[in-house]
Amino acid sequence: MRHLLNITDLTVDEIKLVLELSQRDPASLGRPLAESDGTPKGAALIFEKPSNRTRHSMEIAVVQLGGHPVYTRGEEVGFDVRESVEDIARIMSGYHGVLAARVFKHSVVARLAMSSTVPVINMLSDLSHPLQALADIITMEEHAGPISGLTVAWIGDYNNVARSLAEAVCLLGGTISLGCPSAYDADDDELARLASLGGAVRQSASPQEAIAGADVVHTDTWISMGQEEESAIRRKIFSKYCVDASLMSLAAPNAKFMHCMPAHRGEEVSADVFDGPNSVVIQ
Ligand code: NVA
Numbered sequence: 001m002r003h004l005l006n007i008t009d010l011t012v013d014e015i016k017l018v019l020e021l022s023q024r025d026p027a028s029l030g031r032p033l034a035e036s037d038g039t040p041k042g043a044a045l046i047f048e049k050p051s052n053r054t055r056h057s058m059e060i061a062v063v064q065l066g067g068h069p070v071y072t073r074g075e076e077v078g079f080d081v082r083e084s085v086e087d088i089a090r091i092m093s094g095y096h097g098v099l100a101a102r103v104f105k106h107s108v109v110a111r112l113a114m115s116s117t118v119p120v121i122n123m124l125s126d127l128s129h130p131l132q133a134l135a136d137i138i139t140m141e142e143h144a145g146p147i148s149g150l151t152v153a154w155i156g157d158y159n160n161v162a163r164s165l166a167e168a169v170c171l172l173g174g175t176i177s178l179g180c181p182s183a184y185d186a187d188d189d190e191l192a193r194l195a196s197l198g199g200a201v202r203q204s205a206s207p208q209e210a211i212a213g214a215d216v217v218h219t220d221t222w223i224s225m226g227q228e229e230e231s232a233i234r235r236k237i238f239s240k241y242c243v244d245a246s247l248m249s250l251a252a253p254n255a256k257f258m259h260c261m262p263a264h265r266g267e268e269v270s271a272d273v274f275d276g277p278n279s280v281v282i283q
Pocket residue numbers: 124159160161220221223224225260261262
């Protein structure tokens with residue numbers, strides 16, 4: 001039984017295969033989420049947190065692959081509130097060909113995987129966001145070339161999106177350059193873990209140093225879902241980490257700007273960078 005909870009659940013060859021499959025016409029991929037008689041298999045899409053891109057892309061993808069998506073809000077299943085995570089996993093495995101969940105605690109999606117008899121996909125947890133990283137890698141390769149030749153700067157919080165992106169960049173032999181305030185950065189063990197995956201890893205508390213010469217610059221909100229109570233302190237600590245035109249001028253000429261969204265113009269990114277000619281955010 002294979003699950004996709006973290007990017008590191010995939011081998012390098014499997015990541016490359018995903019990237020290759022993503023370039024194909026969906027109609028050419030067959031209907032892997034349909035039974036042999038054509039009946040769609042269910043795909044449970046459970047969201048404890050809001051979603052725009054992940055929900056829509058997943059629903060459309062499930063249909064394109066021959067399945068039937070069932071969108072469910074977290075409170076409807078009530079992980080460990082209405083029922084245990086394990087009971088939910090065992091029941092849902094009977095209805096569906098795949099379970100996917102966006103959760104506050106990574107341990108919930110990990111426990112789903114332990115008890116499910118069908119594959120489980122992490123659609124964002126506090127630890128990681130592997131689907132975002134795969135999509136970002138596709139965009140980077142389309143607009144900047146193979147990851148193995150790129151330096152990707154991450155400016156801001158070393159969060160779920162950063163961790164998955166760093167894993168993907170390292171596995172594909174690129175350079176990840178983290179520019180994060182201390183206490184919101186990758187600790188020494190995490191830097192060593194990333195370095196062991198391949199590629200190269202740099203980190204600096206100076207966003208200017210981290211972005212120097214980068215081919216792609218990526219950032220995210222300073223306040224992730226579930227961290228709302230920390231808003232005031234986070235806004236203060238991260239105020240020097242806004243990706244604006246002056247910071248972007250230190251990256252490589254024509255460096256691409258990326259953001260997983262939702263974005264906050266005037267906080268983690270200035271409006272002119274977000275909406276500027278080198279932004280590939282929407283793509
Ligand atoms: N780091 C953000 C990503 C949103 C797609 C969050 O977890 O809220």
